Amino acid sequence: MDKLPESAQRVADLLTTIGHDKPVVMLPETGKTSAEAAAGLGCSVAEIAKSIVFRRLSDDAAVMVVASGSNRVDENKVAAIVGPLGKADARFVKERIGYAIGGVCPIGHVGKTVMLIDEDLLQLTNVWAAAGHPHAVFNLTPKQLVTMTAAPVADVALRA
Template sequence: MAFGTPATVALDAQGITFTAHPYENRTTTTEFGAEAARELGIEPARVFKTLMVSIDAEMVVAVVPVSGLLDLKALAAVFHGKKAVMADPIVAQRRTGYVVGGISPIGQKTAHRTVIDETIALFDTVFVSGGRRGFDIELTPHDLARATRATIAAIARDSNRH
């Protein structure tokens, strides 16, 4: 088990193959996904960040490329919800069992409904947090969706549009 995080333990338990990618985490950053892309030498569109969102008081997981932004309205529409807001970081940490900057969509302490942005299909493999800062895991889009029981939908928007 690489690093033995809840994410890697969950993947091992499901028989899902992944590649561990540790990198040096610079604790001064708040752009953890962008840092992972830079440190690992990967295009940012291929590195996906995990965001916790409250939709009509239900906590859900959104997984979007670090090169884009989460479209809260689009995410709410996936769940037929009225209002989506970013979760408080303390609540996100408590519900997932991970620290901000190391929240993995896999192996969370409490299971949440998960949506992955459709751009995941553009790649043979993608990167997500492995459950701690400075540790990403690489796996196929199919395996990520299977491990998280995710829905795939258009929930990201270009970071250059406002």
């Protein structure tokens, strides 16, 4: 097997440490968007657990929402739970979370992260999450995601 990029190897090592039995998979094409990742994996867009990062205005904390790839995150719903939000630029995400945008993993953050998990993910059997690199993903159940992150599950999706 080819060597994983450093950031993906960090995730693979963390998954091994916590006893997760699924490997980090490298996609031949980028998985920067949910649609690209789903196409590369042969799954539905809903099965992509995308990580969206915001900046909480009150204390500059990183706020991550792990949402179903088919959902748009409703910033107002998230703000009602965690407080007023601002945009998180690429530098903020890299400094506070530890991963570059396009490969933001829901675990293994460099600092404390306020997290929420999209309740719609719990309707699925398995999901795929970014593993620290735009081409790297790993498979897990929604229950494993909740356990790994210790994040509350919430209604965060924008509804039509």
